[in-house]
Amino acid sequence: MEGSNMNDMSQFDQGVAVDTIKMQSRGVNVFYGDTHAIKDVDVDIADKTVTAFIGPSGCGKSTFLRVLNRMNDTIDICRVTGKTTLEGEDIYDPKVDPVQLRAKVGMVFQKPNPFPKSIFDNVAYGPRIHGLSQNKSDLEDIVEKSLRRAALWDEVKDRLQAPGTGLSGGQQQRLCIARAVATSPEVLLMDEPCSALDPIATAQVEELIDELRTQYSVVIVTHSMQQAARVSQKTAFFHLGNLVEFDETDTIFTNPSDPRTESYITGRIG
Amino acid sequence: MLWILLTLLFLGTLGYVLGRQRALASAGGDRRVLHSLPNYYGLNVTLLTLVPALLVLGLWLIIQPIAVERSVAAQIPAGYMESVENPTLLMTEVRRLAGGIDDAIDRGFLSPEEAANLASDTDIRAQLAGAGVALGSDVSEEVLVAAQSFRALNATGSTMMLIVVFLLAFAGLAYAYARTHKDLRARNRVEYAVLAILMGASTLAILTTVGIVLSMLWDTRNFFQLYPWQDFFFGLEWRPSFEGDSDLGLIPLLWGTLYISFIALLVAVPIGLFAAIYMAEYASRRVRSVAKPLIEVLAGIPTIVYGLFALITVGPLLRDYFAQPLGLGDSSSSVMTAGIVMGIMLIPFVSSLSDDIINSVPQSLRDGSYGLGATQSETVKQVILPAALPGIVGAVLLAASRAIGETMIVVLGAGAAARLDLNPFEAMTTVTVKIVGQLTGDTDFSSPEALVAFALGLTLFVITLGLNIFALYIVRKYREQYE
Numbered sequence: 001m002e003g004s005n006m007n008d009m010s011q012f013d014q015g016v017a018v019d020t021i022k023m024q025s026r027g028v029n030v031f032y033g034d035t036h037a038i039k040d041v042d043v044d045i046a047d048k049t050v051t052a053f054i055g056p057s058g059c060g061k062s063t064f065l066r067v068l069n070r071m072n073d074t075i076d077i078c079r080v081t082g083k084t085t086l087e088g089e090d091i092y093d094p095k096v097d098p099v100q101l102r103a104k105v106g107m108v109f110q111k112p113n114p115f116p117k118s119i120f121d122n123v124a125y126g127p128r129i130h131g132l133s134q135n136k137s138d139l140e141d142i143v144e145k146s147l148r149r150a151a152l153w154d155e156v157k158d159r160l161q162a163p164g165t166g167l168s169g170g171q172q173q174r175l176c177i178a179r180a181v182a183t184s185p186e187v188l189l190m191d192e193p194c195s196a197l198d199p200i201a202t203a204q205v206e207e208l209i210d211e212l213r214t215q216y217s218v219v220i221v222t223h224s225m226q227q228a229a230r231v232s233q234k235t236a237f238f239h240l241g242n243l244v245e246f247d248e249t250d251t252i253f254t255n256p257s258d259p260r261t262e263s264y265i266t267g268r269i270g
Numbered sequence: 271m272l273w274i275l276l277t278l279l280f281l282g283t284l285g286y287v288l289g290r291q292r293a294l295a296s297a298g299g300d301r302r303v304l305h306s307l308p309n310y311y312g313l314n315v316t317l318l319t320l321v322p323a324l325l326v327l328g329l330w331l332i333i334q335p336i337a338v339e340r341s342v343a344a345q346i347p348a349g350y351m352e353s354v355e356n357p358t359l360l361m362t363e364v365r366r367l368a369g370g371i372d373d374a375i376d377r378g379f380l381s382p383e384e385a386a387n388l389a390s391d392t393d394i395r396a397q398l399a400g401a402g403v404a405l406g407s408d409v410s411e412e413v414l415v416a417a418q419s420f421r422a423l424n425a426t427g428s429t430m431m432l433i434v435v436f437l438l439a440f441a442g443l444a445y446a447y448a449r450t451h452k453d454l455r456a457r458n459r460v461e462y463a464v465l466a467i468l469m470g471a472s473t474l475a476i477l478t479t480v481g482i483v484l485s486m487l488w489d490t491r492n493f494f495q496l497y498p499w500q501d502f503f504f505g506l507e508w509r510p511s512f513e514g515d516s517d518l519g520l521i522p523l524l525w526g527t528l529y530i531s532f533i534a535l536l537v538a539v540p541i542g543l544f545a546a547i548y549m550a551e552y553a554s555r556r557v558r559s560v561a562k563p564l565i566e567v568l569a570g571i572p573t574i575v576y577g578l579f580a581l582i583t584v585g586p587l588l589r590d591y592f593a594q595p596l597g598l599g600d601s602s603s604s605v606m607t608a609g610i611v612m613g614i615m616l617i618p619f620v621s622s623l624s625d626d627i628i629n630s631v632p633q634s635l636r637d638g639s640y641g642l643g644a645t646q647s648e649t650v651k652q653v654i655l656p657a658a659l660p661g662i663v664g665a666v667l668l669a670a671s672r673a674i675g676e677t678m679i680v681v682l683g684a685g686a687a688a689r690l691d692l693n694p695f696e697a698m699t700t701v702t703v704k705i706v707g708q709l710t711g712d713t714d715f716s717s718p719e720a721l722v723a724f725a726l727g728l729t730l731f732v733i734t735l736g737l738n739i740f741a742l743y744i745v746r747k748y749r750e751q752y753e
Contacts, residue, residue, distance in 0.1 A: 103643030113634035
């Protein structure tokens with residue numbers, strides 16, 4: 001039942017994706033020193049869609065994810081060429097402040113990384129920095145809304161002042177998602193968000209991702225092909241720094257056009 | 271002495287070779303059958319040969335002089351003991367005469383028989399002086415008798431020591447050799463011995479601390495028997511005079527110590543911390559690789575050199591450009607001078623430790639903050655510094671301990687005048703400087719003026735101990751919250 005449901009969704013999204021492309025990359029190359037990590041990648045990220053990046057370890061999918069919010073800027077030896085736009089605006093334009101960009105393109109990391117602060121302060125971190133609240137009750141509203149959106153509110157509402165590091169792994173990851181959601185981003189990047197979580201916490205986070213799709217466009221890097229199939233509508237397959245294939249998730253998993261994609265999803269490379 | 275050690279070493283080596291051979295022989299030459307590597311069997315025999323023998327040797331060398339001295343002192347007639355001016359010097363005289371006679375025999379001036387027949391009516395002092403041994407006074411009959419008995423006891427003691435030590439070494443060798451067999455767990459035994467050495471080393475460090483405290487406690491107790499403790503702890507005057515009737519109040523010294531340390535920390539903590547933040551978060555690898563060692567050079571400068579810098583540069587500078595124009599005094603030695611120079615000395619402590627601590631904050635926290643659109647300085651202020659706080663507090667308290675114990679910079683920078691004053695351009699002094707002052711020159715260790723040094727030292731020890739405990743408390747408290 002779930003499968004057919006997703007099928008319907010994908011078809012619906014396809015119709016939307018044609019006219020609302022949120023982010024677009026053309027001819028993106030990334031170099032780490034002398035290493036050519038990403039080679040000439042073109043990707044369109046559609047609005048209100050979950051896009052999955054899959055591929056074997058070291059294929060460049062995380063590197064490419066970090067191109068989308070300029071996190072690679074924090075690495076000295078990293079160089080990015082090509083054009084990437086957010087709603088038509090080049091994000092690598094010198095006029096663009098990467099700090100502002102990252103507020104619009106939020107990120108959730110592989111390992112849950114709550115700050116050594118209270119749960120409340122963790123979620124309020126972004127809104128405080130960007131001045132998103134008028135007053136204290138406004139801030140409390142944002143925190144509550146974000147925690148609700150991350151499906152964590154009921155578990156932590158009585159202990160908002162407890163340290164965020166005291167939560168369980170799955171709760172910590174949802175706290176990080178709440179933290180990212182609190183700055184009202186337009187795009188949410190997730191770098192293997194479930195790889196440090198147990199199956200139950202993974203299921204909760206996946207359910208959450210599906211819900212987040214109603215508000216944001218989500219890009220998720222994952223090692224698990226089942227996860228890509230479950231949560232995404234579009235899938236990009238990376239191999240050795242190349243974007244091999246980018247299509248509807250169903251097409252990639254049932255009828256891939258490139259033999260390398262087929263090898264990977266059937267388990268022959270990876 | 272040397273030949274005893276060499277012989278023991280030889281026995282140990284012999285034991286090693288024998289043990290190794292026997293183990294191999296018991297396995298029929300196949301080392302795979304052995305429980306442990308052949309070396310361990312050898313080492314096992316060596317250890318059993320050497321360790322008991324060396325332990326007894328060491329103990330014997332400590333106990334024998336004490337025992338001999340006791341028994342000789344008991345032999346000296348009580349009447350004679352009372353007739354000499356200074357009974358404590360009598361034993362020194364006995365020891366010196368006994369040593370002199372032995373020296374004379376070693377150099378061939380006296381035969382052992384002549385030495386045994388020395389009589390007090392001959393001029394022993396002159397005889398020994400001829401042999402190159404100088405005695406302080408003429409030798410009396412009683413001292414000569416005591417010295418001869420001292421020599422005799424020492425000779426028997428040494429002989430017995432030799433016998434016991436070598437017996438033990440042979441016994442150990444024989445026992446271990448007999449036990450050596452392919453199934454013996456030689457590896458575990460040798461590792462147990464290594465464990466004992468490690469434990470011994472840590473115990474020694476702890477015992478030394480205890481010993482230092484106990485010796486200070488003893489002299490401090492003596493001090494408080496001569497000088498009321500209320501006057502020491504609450505006295506507002508420091509005016510020692512060696513004719514007696516001194517004022518030995520702690521407060522002015524403590525005030526100077528805390529005032530100078532406070533200014534030093536006021537200089538060192540912000541500069542050190544900012545330098546650390548720059549080094550850890552902003553500096554490129556190239557800048558870092560040059561600048562960090564340069565800052566750490568500061569830590570290698572001897573404090574007396576800092577003192578000279580305070581004396582000839584900083585002091586006059588502060589006096590000419592701040593103190594005199596502001597009408598705050600005209601002394602180049604001042605709390606400010608010592609505090610600033612000491613602060614410079616402490617910068618590398620704070621910066622180097624804080625740098626390491628900031629670097630150990632996980633990169634994932636930085637990424638998380640940048641990923642939310644925080645700038646670098648927001649990340650430092652709101653994420654990195656709170657996470658690194660316990661370690662930074664530890665670094666600051668360590669620097670404070672250093673500041674409180676510093677002496678040379680204070681002597682040259684702040685002078686030696688004990689004074690209770692708020693004006694930072696006045697000369698003041700610290701506890702450490704006064705400890706040095708009270709113990710240099712001719713001191714009589716039974717006067718409160720000298721003994722006060724121990725009370726001061728113990729006070730400093732307690733203060734730094736308190737600081738360290740406080741640091742531990744802070745670190746623990748925050749660690750619970752943040753990990």
